[in-house]
Amino acid sequence: MRGLLKKDIFLILKSFSPIYLILFFAVMIQTFQSPRMIFPMITFWFTIFFSSQTITTMTFDEDINWNQTMHSIPITIYDEVASKYLISMLMGLLSYALILFIGCIFIYIIPFDITSLREVIWYSIISLCLCILYNSIMIPIAFRYGTRQSRIILLICVAAVPSLILLILNALGIIIPPSSFSSMQFAITYISIIVMIILISYSFCIILKNDNKL
Numbered sequence: 661m662r663g664l665l666k667k668d669i670f671l672i673l674k675s676f677s678p679i680y681l682i683l684f685f686a687v688m689i690q691t692f693q694s695p696r697m698i699f700p701m702i703t704f705w706f707t708i709f710f711s712s713q714t715i716t717t718m719t720f721d722e723d724i725n726w727n728q729t730m731h732s733i734p735i736t737i738y739d740e741v742a743s744k745y746l747i748s749m750l751m752g753l754l755s756y757a758l759i760l761f762i763g764c765i766f767i768y769i770i771p772f773d774i775t776s777l778r779e780v781i782w783y784s785i786i787s788l789c790l791c792i793l794y795n796s797i798m799i800p801i802a803f804r805y806g807t808r809q810s811r812i813i814l815l816i817c818v819a820a821v822p823s824l825i826l827l828i829l830n831a832l833g834i835i836i837p838p839s840s841f842s843s844m845q846f847a848i849t850y851i852s853i854i855v856m857i858i859l860i861s862y863s864f865c866i867i868l869k870n871d872n873k874l
Contacts, residue, residue, distance in 0.1 A: 664735065664743035668717040672747075675716050699766065703759050703783040710755040710787075711794040714748045718799075719807040737869040744799050745862055752791030760784040785850070792854055796861035803868045 720726075763780030801810045 664739060665746060668714075668743060668747045671717045671720045672713045675713075675720070699763060699779070699783065702762060703787055706755045706759055707787040707790050710751040711791045713751050714744055714795050715798055715802055715807055717747065718744065718802050722807060737866065741799075741803075741862060741865040741869060744865075745795070745858060748792060748795035748799070749858075751795075752788045755791055756784045756788040759787050789850075789854070792857065796857045800861055800864040800868060803865050 760780060763777070763783065767777055767780065798810065
């Protein structure tokens with residue numbers, strides 16, 4: 661397992677390109693006329709960047725025929741699948757930490773009157789949730805159809821899923837964050853939902869990998 665994680669981290673570092681920084685600054689330039697949009701756009705960029713890294717490692721695996729290599733080394737399909745979810749959670753936590761760190765800089769060091777600590781925390785949590793949600797959808801689909809054939813799902817997850825969630829919440833009259841929840845209640849609910857999503861997605865992956873072996 662440790663070797664798989666090291667491999668994926670190496671692939672992520674190897675795939676990093678200066679083009680990411682160019683895209684980041686291009687996004688930031690668009691927000692200069694509306695300072696209040698700076699932090700939401702930073703959140704959006706980090707979320708997209710870190711969410712896509714797990715699928716990037718799977719694309720590299722496909723390019724080098726990693727499945728054939730798997731048969732020659734003592735690694736189970738459970739370890740292989742679990743490593744992708746661990747990388748996904750690691751990327752989500754990195755996004756969470758960086759957004760929180762940058763938000764605190766804006767509040768306490770610069771300071772810009774563009775956000776509050778409460779907003780920073782919520783943006784960080786939203787980024788973590790979206791990273792996990794995106795990869796929980798994409799990892800099983802990538803195992804089933806391959807990463808290149810599942811690119812359309814990326815557009816659906818980025819554009820349709822968040823909009824659909826907001827529409828459902830508005831239709832049900834659910835306010836985020838819910839004022840009737842205590843911090844402890846929200847934490848327990850949030851963690852329970854995340855764990856449930858990961859377990860369901862992981863189970864699908866194991867079923868798909870076992871079917872591919874038949």
